[in-house]
Amino acid sequence: MRERNVISIIIIIMTLIFVSACSHQTSLEQKTADSDIITINNKLFKGTNFENLEIPSNYNMKKFKGITLNFIVENNINANILSHESETFSRLTGINIKIRAMDYDTLIQKVNLDLLSQAGEYQIIYVDPYQTLNRFYTHLEILNPYINNFDTPNIKGFPEDFFSTQILVDSYFKDKENIYTIPFDSTTMILYYRKDIFNKYKDDFFEDKGYNWRPDSEDFTWEKYSEVARWIDNNIPDEEVKYGSGQMAQKHNSIFCEFSNILSAYGGDYFSDENINTLGLDNFSVINTLDSDFIQALDIYKEVVKASSPESINWNWTDTANAFRNGEIAMMVNWDENSTYIENEQSKVRGKVGYAILPSGDERSANIYGGSGIGINKYISKKEKEAAWLYIIWATSKNMQLKILKHPEGGSMPIRKSAYKGDNEIREYLNEPNAEEKKNISYKHIKAVLKAWEKENIYLRPKLKNFYQVEKILVSNLHEMVEKDIDSKIISGKIFKELNEIK
Template sequence: MHKKRRLLFIILIIGMFVITGCSRQNDEENNDGKITIEDNILKGSNFENLKIPKNYNIKQFEGTTLNFIVEKNINANILSHESESFSELTGINIKIRAMDYDSLIQNANLDLLSQSGEYQIIYVDPYQTTNRYHTHLVELNSLMNNQELPEINGFPDDFFEFQTKVTSNYKDQNKYYAVPFDSTTMILYYRKDIFEKYHDQFYQEKGYDWTPGSKEFTWERYSEVAEWIDKNVPDSEVKYGSGQMGQEHNSIFCEFSTILDSYGGSYFNNSAVNTYGIDSFKNFDISGPNFIKALDVYKKVVSTAAPESVNWNWTNTANAFRDGQIAMMPNWDENSTYVENNDSKVKGKVAYSILPYGSEKSANIYGGSGIAINKHISEKEKEAAWLYIVWATSKEMQLKILKHPEGGSLPTRKSVYNDIKIKQFIEEQEDDLNNNIAYHHLEAVLNAWKEENLYLRPKLKDFYQFEKVLIENLHQMLVKNLDSRQVRDNIRNQLRQIN
């Protein structure tokens, strides 16, 4: 059985990246044209394979301090340690300012708007920062095309196309404002110990296999499974069947949007809105029956979840799952190491899959962000920041983050998945597939990234206003049990007023 699953997994990896045109040959071709500086300086360091001009002075920015504002996540945690080696070689002092999502957006956007230049390097959310303040970011083409500067090997071709469109571009596909930095994706977490123990009992009562991941595991059945667990599984094993993210927060918009897309609904009639982005939301259209259906399904999903769900965001839900209170939750994949670490009550008891299906598909929302340079800083700081970005987004650093004990964030580079090191890493982890975190996490996310399972949010210049209307009305629908048609009409009227 293990050999069969391993073969399927390898086929999944190879098939996915053959389709995208990623090959070892392409990677080798990307290394042609430039040579690195003297081996005695870089040999043995994580700079060794970077594309750096021969006469480039790696110490030219010594004494420079760069503040990097970033969301508190896996990449930031690991880079805060690894940046010491970067500083030792370059003399650049990197100060990583990690903070929660809301504080990040507020501080990053205020710094760009005020043009104060306090943060030289910025973790830019495509829907909160790049869309609104891209004119305050360095257009990276000017650095990419400078032959005297280090080069991001394989950018943009070596990065997933959908991730580059979302995180790097705004409207113009030829202008790059950021480099894909992380790849967080919403998937389903569930307690495999509960699902295995009560599998037969549930099947005898309901007549279907309740294992998540199949097309038969719909959002309607997700609610039914949550209710069954509440009634039949002792609280000593798990308190609630599921936990959701209904707080008046970005999380509720993300969660509802996955359900909307899974039932064939959308917010706009414009294919570019979900990738490169658009300025206006005049073409929004929520008049179809699929929008009402998604609202009704979401109300049902939350009504069968832990009662606290109406006030939870993704952090609260992850904490509840980690504490053993809930059996299922949609959440960002980067939480896998958090819910499986030594302090977790559910360590070794977790399984992963794509989100439940609607009538049309499973819709797994991609939530990655980019790393960008503040336009309102000195030229010296811009070039120093560029050197850091070249290093931080390299294949070597992405492998290090993936393999780090505190890591697990999946690489944004396609070539990393063809690298012999990651294949060896996977083989080393496959000794016990039933208890393997990395294997099942990787499998679920790669499945979520398939075109038929992927969901991308609308990217608008005025996304803040658009999302605020959705967030407020969705939350009110849950706490006041409002009729879905009334909620739909409220959303439509408020968006028309903004237009």
């Protein structure tokens, strides 16, 4: 009897130990689960970019822990800096961000193939409005439901804190019903020039030609640009600078962009259909390439290329930037995002560069806009889409945009108005008369770009569903014209004929 009682007591004790162990294990599991529910009020987010985002107080910031998102993007300033900054995003949210940066041509091919195949390999997409949005907008997630849902993270200040022109170009196609992307970068073509050369020889030039030759003067035209380039070639020793200018006349997208600036400056354009340069259209109807201002622009461009470095015929924007950075040319047209590359410690022209809007024509100065948006692949899971939206909110926020601008390797202009008005450092810089003399290389181009964005100075290229074919025709003919010195009227007629064939 006593032995039976002892056995019963042992069984009871063992049962209690087992129940206690299970309870303890459950408690540990619950604590682990609770640690994965972290709201924006957690001290982890204090002092981070997340603090300034519109995120509901009860939203679980670890909701997508373990998800991997591939972000396919052009290998530019934004991509380089986001590669580093995304580590913080991943640490705080548990979302693994893989930046897949590549050259522009490869990017377009891979994005378009992924969308066409519906493979969903790239969850977050750098969307060029002229190569991807225009052709594959139906393959992108419509963002309106995310923007209008205030129970989930929301994009602060959209659309009022963004530049209206950039939203029209980057976010919509054909109408304003659906938003497909959020503006992500804002690259724009401006003029770079060697201010040390222009300051040193200004009196010599004035004595010879009788006018102010500074590229930042209001009456600096494309005709003067060519004349100044030739004067530098003939009068300044090669040891100081080899050529007056360098262009991007390669059989590449670069020649189309460069010529477009001149075309619009002289009052021309490729087509005259309503909304073709903003919301975009499936196709064009009215071709302007036989107009006198189009032919005049072709003649001006021929002279611009003739007056430049002989290598210009084979250069694109990368080649031209390298030549300028190496001190070979005194002027170039290029994207503003090259500014920190031109001004960094390895550059031979560091501290010697001036920035201005592009030369004017009969009508105005025209500066082509080349920004893109950031969007979500339609062919991914709901959870991946929501995680991608959180990343887009973070990447396009004012604070992140300012980080990209201010980074030593940055300089990319923010797509947020508040970045310029609300940041004391930038506001002071913009009000400084001699701002370019300051040491922060990330800011030196800001005034020129903001001026280029003004309504009277910005140029928006045609946004067409068949733009790929349009661009091929233009690039091929423009390059042939400057390479073989073909008469502008022949080229204008040839372009007109070929565009009519794809209409």
